[in-house]
Each structure stands twice: as C-alpha cells, then as structure tokens.
Amino acid sequence: MNKLFFYFLIIGFLSSTPIQSQVIRIPDKFDFMSVPDEYGISTLLRLYFEKYQYKAEVMSGVSEKNLLLNIPLNDYGVMIKKKGNFLITKVQVAIVNATGKEIAISPEGTSRHKEYRYAYIEAIRSAMDQFTTLKNHALPQANATQSKSTASTPEPQAILEGKAPLPERKVTLDQYLEARTLSANSIGLFEKKVLSPTLVLYKTSSRDCFMVTQNDAPKGVLLYRNQQWFWEYYEENQLRVVPQYISGL
Structure with a gap:
C-alpha cells in the first residue's frame, strides 16, 4: 500500500487533548437551512472546532432557534450571522x-459562488480560517453554578453496507480536495x-455519480447524497463508504 493511499484512507489525524472542558454545541439546522446539516455545514463546523482542539458536537434534532434551550450551562453554542445579496454571500460564526x-x-x-x-x-x-480567538485558544472558561441534562445522539459513523459500521473517521480541513x-x-x-x-473522476449519465480512478487504476465511485459526496470502493471484499469533502464540484 503506497503512502498516498494510506494517507487518504486514514483521512485525518489523532487530535490532541482538547484545550478546555466546555463542549461547543452546534445545531444540526441553522436558520438558513431547509434540512438538517444542509450542505454539510454543521459537520464542517464540527471539524473546524476539532481541528482547533475543542470538543464539539452536532446536536441532532436541534435548530438554531431552540439551541439555547439545549445547551448545558457550562457549554457554548454556535450561531451563524448571514447577510449579502445575489452577488456575494457573507457570514460570521x-x-x-x-x-x-x-x-x-x-x-x-x-x-x-453562484450556487448556494x-x-x-x-x-x-x-x-x-480567520477566527483567531479559536486559533489562539482564547475562549474564556465558563463557570457554571448549576447544570441541566440534555439528550445526546451518537455522531453518525461512516457506512459499511452489508457489514458492521466502520469506525468514525475524523477529517482535517487541510484535506479538502479541489476539483x-x-x-x-x-x-x-x-x-x-x-x-x-x-x-480522477470520469463523468457518467448522472451528475451525482462519477467513476473514480487512483494511480490510473479503477477505484470505485463518487456519489452525492444528503448534501455530501461519498467515495465508495471495495477493500478486502468489504464495501467502504468514506465522506469526501470537495471544493468546486
């Protein structure tokens, strides 16, 4: 197995111990979304916080509107401020x-970009990328005087169809691929x-499906579903389904 394939298959790194105890709670549906985790935005935010060594969780079934009702007193939440027009999209986290x-x-x-x-x-x-408060680990520590319980839902795992689920893979944002x-x-x-x-992707009759080659050899397919690209291929007679983060496709 060459180094490039091993690197891509792992898709991530083992993060170091989080730098503070608070969990950053991310709603799975922000106000501008029509469905939970639309465009993979909630997952994208979680990956960024983990990259900066914070504990983060996407809260299943929690919208931005009812986020504050579901945050333990010693944790933080995430909201997105959006503005702009048909020419430019502007956001703040x-x-x-x-x-x-x-x-x-x-x-x-x-x-x-014209496409949302x-x-x-x-x-x-x-x-x-510009959020220096996070990069410099300068978020203040919260001092909670009381706590409240919240229902938690396990993070979704990568899929292995017909077999037991694959362990969850953490993806670093540096490994986004550009089309x-x-x-x-x-x-x-x-x-x-x-x-x-x-x-290398080869077009098919569907815009949501590409044939994939790696080092000039066939290597499965790339499929788009639930606002996310997935790379599917067989390894040791088992179907691997890996989330693939792509810019410009």
Missing part, C-alpha cells in the same frame, strides 16, 4: 453561552499545492 451572550465572533467570511452549496461552504471556511477540469469527460481532485490529482 458566533460563539454564545447558554444565556445567549456572545462570547466570540469570527471575522466576516465571503464567497461569490459552494457559497456557504466557502464563506464559512473563510470565516473559520479541476482535466478534459471534457474527466475531473481531477487535487490536494493543496499538489500538481498531480489524487483522484
């Missing part, structure tokens, strides 16, 4: 405590600052 007080807010992230899916992803990534057109029928997925594609 706000960290609030259980009373709704704003603890920290990101700089404004922007995107000029890519516009929101790019704008939120931009906002989180670039190679020919009329093929698209390359590139890592940052890499000149040759990690994967």
Whole structure:
C-alpha cells in the first residue's frame, strides 16, 4: 500500500487533548437551512472546532432557534450571522453561552459562488480560517453554578453496507480536495499545492455519480447524497463508504 493511499484512507489525524472542558454545541439546522446539516455545514463546523482542539458536537434534532434551550450551562453554542445579496454571500460564526451572550465572533467570511452549496461552504471556511480567538485558544472558561441534562445522539459513523459500521473517521480541513477540469469527460481532485490529482473522476449519465480512478487504476465511485459526496470502493471484499469533502464540484 503506497503512502498516498494510506494517507487518504486514514483521512485525518489523532487530535490532541482538547484545550478546555466546555463542549461547543452546534445545531444540526441553522436558520438558513431547509434540512438538517444542509450542505454539510454543521459537520464542517464540527471539524473546524476539532481541528482547533475543542470538543464539539452536532446536536441532532436541534435548530438554531431552540439551541439555547439545549445547551448545558457550562457549554457554548454556535450561531451563524448571514447577510449579502445575489452577488456575494457573507457570514460570521458566533460563539454564545447558554444565556445567549456572545462570547466570540469570527471575522466576516465571503464567497461569490453562484450556487448556494459552494457559497456557504466557502464563506464559512473563510470565516473559520480567520477566527483567531479559536486559533489562539482564547475562549474564556465558563463557570457554571448549576447544570441541566440534555439528550445526546451518537455522531453518525461512516457506512459499511452489508457489514458492521466502520469506525468514525475524523477529517482535517487541510484535506479538502479541489476539483479541476482535466478534459471534457474527466475531473481531477487535487490536494493543496499538489500538481498531480489524487483522484480522477470520469463523468457518467448522472451528475451525482462519477467513476473514480487512483494511480490510473479503477477505484470505485463518487456519489452525492444528503448534501455530501461519498467515495465508495471495495477493500478486502468489504464495501467502504468514506465522506469526501470537495471544493468546486
């Protein structure tokens, strides 16, 4: 197994011990969403907080409107401030405590993508990349005088169809792949600052399905469902289904 394949299969790194005890609670449906975790935004935020060494959880069945009713007193919540027009999307990510007080807010992230899916992803990534309060681990510690119980739902795991579920894989944001057109029928997925594609996609009759090759060898399919791309392939006679985060596809 070559190094590139091993690196991609792991998709992530073992994060170090979180730098504070509070859990950052993320609603699975923000006000601008029509369905939970639309465009993978809630999951994207969780991955960013974990990248910055914070404990984070996407709260299943919790919307931005009722978020404060579901945050333990010593934890934080996430809200998104959105504005803009048909030419540009602008967002800010706000960290609030259980009373709704704003603890920290990101700089404004922007995107000029015309499609909402890519516009929101790019704008939120931009906002989180500039969020120095998180990067510098400068969120204040909350001092709770009492606590309240909340129902928790286990994080969804990667799927292994027909077998037991695969262990959850953590994905670092540095491993987003960028889609670039190679020919009329093929698209390359590139890592940052890499000149040759990690994967090559070949178009099919469906815009939500691509044939995948890796190192010029067939390597499964890429499917779009539930606002997320998934790379499916067989390894040791088992079907692996891996979330694949892609920019520009």
